[in-house]
Amino acid sequence: MEAVTGQHFFFHDQPEHAAEKDSCHFCQLRAFPIHQTTPVTIVNAKDQAVIPPNFRFIDRMVLGQGVEPAEDSFRSGCSCESDSECQYMGCLCLADLGEEEDSSSNEDEDIHANGANGDGPEAGRKDKMLNSKEPLYECHAGCSCSKDCPNRVVERGRTIPLQIFRTDDRGWGVRTQVAIKKGQFVDRYLGEIITSAEADRRRAASAVSKRKDVYLFALDKFTHPESLDPRLKGPPLEVDGEFLSGPTRFINHSCEPNLRIFARVGDHADKHIHDLALFAIRDIPRGEELTFDYVDGVTEDGGGMEGASAGDMAKCLFKREFLFGGSSTPLASTQRNATQLTSLRLLLFATIHHLQASK
Numbered sequence: 001m002e003a004v005t006g007q008h009f010f011f012h013d014q015p016e017h018a019a020e021k022d023s024c025h026f027c028q029l030r031a032f033p034i035h036q037t038t039p040v041t042i043v044n045a046k047d048q049a050v051i052p053p054n055f056r057f058i059d060r061m062v063l064g065q066g067v068e069p070a071e072d073s074f075r076s077g078c079s080c081e082s083d084s085e086c087q088y089m090g091c092l093c094l095a096d097l098g099e100e101e102d103s104s105s106n107e108d109e110d111i112h113a114n115g116a117n118g119d120g121p122e123a124g125r126k127d128k129m130l131n132s133k134e135p136l137y138e139c140h141a142g143c144s145c146s147k148d149c150p151n152r153v154v155e156r157g158r159t160i161p162l163q164i165f166r167t168d169d170r171g172w173g174v175r176t177q178v179a180i181k182k183g184q185f186v187d188r189y190l191g192e193i194i195t196s197a198e199a200d201r202r203r204a205a206s207a208v209s210k211r212k213d214v215y216l217f218a219l220d221k222f223t224h225p226e227s228l229d230p231r232l233k234g235p236p237l238e239v240d241g242e243f244l245s246g247p248t249r250f251i252n253h254s255c256e257p258n259l260r261i262f263a264r265v266g267d268h269a270d271k272h273i274h275d276l277a278l279f280a281i282r283d284i285p286r287g288e289e290l291t292f293d294y295v296d297g298v299t300e301d302g303g304g305m306e307g308a309s310a311g312d313m314a315k316c317l318f319k320r321e322f323l324f325g326g327s328s329t330p331l332a333s334t335q336r337n338a339t340q341l342t343s344l345r346l347l348l349f350a351t352i353h354h355l356q357a358s359k
């Protein structure tokens with residue numbers, strides 16, 4: 001229990017306790033509409049630590065200053081006559097996916113596309129997409145299909161109850177309260193969407209700027225200097241989950257993760273503010289800690305790591321040491337002379353700066 005906010009449980013409705021109630025993490029979580037069916041709980045059986053008081057749980061992205069969604073005139077959606085059509089290339093929402101995945105398949109509108117998949121509790125991404133870096137295109141508010149359309153998995157939200165718990169050695173972590181199937185959608189990474197200038201300002205202002213980077217995700221999946229959309233020319237917007245986020249902000253890094261993060265697009269006009277969606281990449285038993293690779297797809301040379309090599313532990317451990325100041329490293333200490341350290345730190349800073357959704 002957070003001593004600083006615990007009082008209000010006894011004086012819930014009294015105005016003098018309103019501020020206390022407002023900053024209570026349990027109350028923030030309990031206020032979410034899905035709390036009754038898929039709660040997030042917080043436990044600490046290790047020490048006296050509490051969730052940082054300046055952190056607030058949110059259940060949707062918050063747009064920072066200077067960040068705008070697309071104007072209504074640019075919006076579009078599919079006009080599929082039945083929900084089942086939204087799984088095929090003929091669906092307008094999946095048109096982009098067709099171009100990137102396999103241009104030849106565009107000619108056949110009946111080809112089954114790999115958007116989201118399913119309407120049951122195990123809805124998610126198809127197996128073969130879990131090793132790809134393809135974004136996910138879903139139907140959305142502007143589409144003719146119903147809320148039960150199988151291509152609305154991320155839009156329907158988290159269906160898995162989660163627990164934020166105190167780990168032995170990595171601060172807070174997150175574990176699942178139910179078994180999760182390979183491919184199943186877990187949750188989005190939420191935060192404040194800010195301009196790249198604001199992200200740079202926050203990095204500079206942060207006491208430990210390299211650590212600030214672990215909360216910042218660049219929304220750069222569709223960024224290209226030659227894009228016809230001025231908002232996609234770059235620099236990309238970034239999501240800051242340090243002070244405003246959901247439970248996924250407490251998910252730790254692993255080189256052998258059980259989750260992977262993908263870019264998810266609803267309305268194509270909003271590609272500059274695409275979602276970051278976490279999916280299970282293997283079956284996960286109830287109670288297991290959830291993890292993802294923070295630097296998935298990024299190598300020391302700045303290039304993408306096609307089909308992220310989980311076996312490449314050397315690079316991963318190396319990154320972890322500089323990310324978290326840990327002691328494990330594949331480099332012998334004698335190898336780490338001052339010159340190496342400086343250049344490696346700079347390299348890592350540049351790399352982490354572009355933490356990305358499996359680009």
Ligand SMILES: C[S@@+](CC[C@H](N)C(=O)[O-])C[C@H]1O[C@@H](n2cnc3c(N)ncnc32)[C@H](O)[C@@H]1O
Nearest residue numbers: 170171172173211214249250251252253254324
């Ligand atoms: C996004 S937060 C994850 C939640 C965090 N554990 C907490 O208590 O708030 C990232 C921070 O968690 C810690 N962390 C995450 N993964 C780790 C790992 N594999 N080893 C050590 N520390 C880790 C580091 O302190 C890192 O800066």
